[in-house]
Amino acid sequence: MQHMVEAPANNEVLENLRLELRRGCLILAVLAELRSERYGYTLRKALAQQGLEIDEGTLYPLLRRLESQGLLASEWREEDKRNKRFYRLSADGKLILKQLSAEWKSINASLNEIL
Amino acid sequence: MELIDRYLQAVKFSLPRAQRDDIIKELRDSILSQIEEKEAALGRQLTKDEQVELLKKLGSPMHLASRYGKQQHVIGATMFPIYWRVLKAALGLAFLVQAGASIAMAAAGKPFIQSLSPLLHYPSVALSVFGWVTVVFAAMDFFGAKIQVSDRWDPRKLPPLVKSDPRKSRFELIARLVIQIIFGVWWLAGLHYQYLIFGPGIALLKFGPVWHSIYPVFVVIVLVDVMFTAVMIARPHWIQGRHVALLVMSALGLVVLYFLINAPEVFVASDPSALQSQELVKSINYGIHIGLMIAAIVNVINIGKEAMRLIGWSFGRASQASVGS
Numbered sequence: 474m475q476h477m478v479e480a481p482a483n484n485e486v487l488e489n490l491r492l493e494l495r496r497g498c499l500i501l502a503v504l505a506e507l508r509s510e511r512y513g514y515t516l517r518k519a520l521a522q523q524g525l526e527i528d529e530g531t532l533y534p535l536l537r538r539l540e541s542q543g544l545l546a547s548e549w550r551e552e553d554k555r556n557k558r559f560y561r562l563s564a565d566g567k568l569i570l571k572q573l574s575a576e577w578k579s580i581n582a583s584l585n586e587i588l
Numbered sequence: 589m590e591l592i593d594r595y596l597q598a599v600k601f602s603l604p605r606a607q608r609d610d611i612i613k614e615l616r617d618s619i620l621s622q623i624e625e626k627e628a629a630l631g632r633q634l635t636k637d638e639q640v641e642l643l644k645k646l647g648s649p650m651h652l653a654s655r656y657g658k659q660q661h662v663i664g665a666t667m668f669p670i671y672w673r674v675l676k677a678a679l680g681l682a683f684l685v686q687a688g689a690s691i692a693m694a695a696a697g698k699p700f701i702q703s704l705s706p707l708l709h710y711p712s713v714a715l716s717v718f719g720w721v722t723v724v725f726a727a728m729d730f731f732g733a734k735i736q737v738s739d740r741w742d743p744r745k746l747p748p749l750v751k752s753d754p755r756k757s758r759f760e761l762i763a764r765l766v767i768q769i770i771f772g773v774w775w776l777a778g779l780h781y782q783y784l785i786f787g788p789g790i791a792l793l794k795f796g797p798v799w800h801s802i803y804p805v806f807v808v809i810v811l812v813d814v815m816f817t818a819v820m821i822a823r824p825h826w827i828q829g830r831h832v833a834l835l836v837m838s839a840l841g842l843v844v845l846y847f848l849i850n851a852p853e854v855f856v857a858s859d860p861s862a863l864q865s866q867e868l869v870k871s872i873n874y875g876i877h878i879g880l881m882i883a884a885i886v887n888v889i890n891i892g893k894e895a896m897r898l899i900g901w902s903f904g905r906a907s908q909a910s911v912g913s
Contacts, residue, residue, distance in 0.1 A: 513614060527789040529618055530647050533611070548612075558614050574844040 499527055501577055504533060504562060504570045507545060511555040536560055544569055592619055603656055611656060612729050618721060619646070659664035664727045671725040676716065680832070682717045684839050686710045692843055694804050758821055765817045772810035777804055793869050794858050798851035802844055809840045828898065835894040837889050845884040849877065 497520060502525050506516055514531055519529055539545045546564035551555050596619075600612050615906055622642060634642070646652055663671050689706035778785035782794050817831035823829065848854055854876045857869045 504736075512617070514618050517618075517711075528645070530652045530655045533614060537607070537656065552589070555617055556613065557617050558610075565882070583698070 475543065494539070499531070500535065500539070501526065501570075501573050503527075503532070504566060504573065506545065507560050507562045507566070510559050510561040512552075512559050514557075516560070537567070591636065591643065592616070595619075595643050595646075595649060599653050602650050602653035606686050608657065612615060615652075615862045619643075619890055662722065662729070664729050667725055667729050670756060671721070674725075674899070675721045678721050679714055679897075681895075682713050683710060684836060686713060688843055689841075691805050691808055692846070697801060700819075755883075757904045761817055765814065765821065768810075768814050768817055772814060776803075776806060776810060779806065789798055792865050793855045793872065796853040796856045798854065800848055802847045804842055805840065805847075808835070809844070812840065817884050831894055835898065838891045838894060840889065842884065845880055845887060847885060849880050883898055 498577065502520060502523075504542045505514070506519055511519065513529075513536065516536075517527060517529070517532055521547055536547075540547055540560070545560050546566075547558050547561045549558050551557070596612050596616055599615065600608050602613055623634055623639070626638070626642075648824050659727070686706045686709065690703050693706070694700070694703040774784060777800055779795065786792075786794065813833075816829070816836070819829060820826065820833070853869075854873050855869050857865045859865055
């Protein structure tokens with residue numbers, strides 16, 4: 474028997490799956506972007522310019538989580554007459570990024586075959 | 589910028605205390621950077637409406653602050669399936685106890701409203717059961733005393749396979765339903781018209797007064813028994829339901845046994861003046877009393893076994909769900 478799925482429910486499912494799919498990718502993208510030092514606002518802009526929009530409510534907590542996991546290091550510095558928090562990849566972060574990149578490439582290659 | 593400050597103040601209120609100032613400083617810089625960029629592009633200051641629009645994109649203060657908190661839960665994902673099944677079983681059991689108490693009171697001749705009292709108190713009992721079960725599981729989760737579901741999982745303890753031919757099973761159930769209805773009607777009628785049960789033996793003995801007192805319990809037993817079989821016909825693969833049915837029927841049986849064991853006479857002589865038949869009925873009552881005691885013990889064991897099976901079945905399902913997830 475075929476089930477008729479109502480549009481709003483379908484959209485909600487799609488949105489949840491999309492968020493789930495994006496979550497891991499965003500972590501990888503943030504780690505990769507922070508190979509060079511950036512502060513939150515410029516990082517967000519850099520990601521957006523490459524097609525990865527990320528809102529503040531996701532980015533800043535993510536940065537803190539990655540820092541608490543030892544993958545990022547940060548420091549407050551003055552720039553343009555305002556204090557800004559600059560983030561960069563730590564030594565552990567570099568290692569993890571390398572491993573995650575390899576994993577991503579492997580998954581991507583498999584998915585390309587599957588899809 | 590008053591609006592931005594008010595927004596940040598509201599965010600700060602819901603943030604973890606240790607990180608508050610740091611987070612607010614960073615958020616302020618991010619918001620001001622956005623405003624500066626927009627104002628540079630427009631060549632003018634942002635209007636209040638434009639500021640409102642910008643803040644709306646950030647989300648409500650509470651929502652934004654919540655993103656900084658650790659993910660919190662009372663009961664974790666590993667424990668939750670077990671918690672949920674135990675909670676359902678406990679709530680069901682509490683209902684049976686309350687319903688049993690109501691039936692017992694009605695059978696003992698208490699006024700109708702007074703008899704209903706245990707059932708009417710079920711919501712508060714259920715709330716209490718919910719509270720205690722949740723507290724116990726939350727404590728187990730919090731103190732890390734989690735049941736090692738994955739480690740304890742044993743394929744040999746999985747529930748048995750359901751019969752592959754549901755039609756045969758359904759046929760058996762329909763036959764059972766017919767027999768149950770015939771037996772139920774005969775028994776309920778027989779309690780009033782005792783010749784239907786005793787036949788010619790009615791000249792010698794008949795039911796004692798206790799049988800009439802617990803008549804409502806028999807009505808409930810017959811109805812519940814028929815109802816469970818009807819549900820089984822509709823859902824022949826619902827194994828859990830069979831265990832629940834056995835548990836409920838055993839519990840109701842225990843209520844009947846309780847009254848019969850405590851009754852002074854289960855059977856009485858039809859002719860009180862006939863000494864010989866009185867002696868015979870006395871002997872029968874003595875034998876019946878011992879039989880009822882044994883039946884009660886067996887019934888209690890059965891209730892325990894069914895309850896354990898039901899919980900074990902639930903744990904088995906929960907373990908599979910946990911391992912499968």
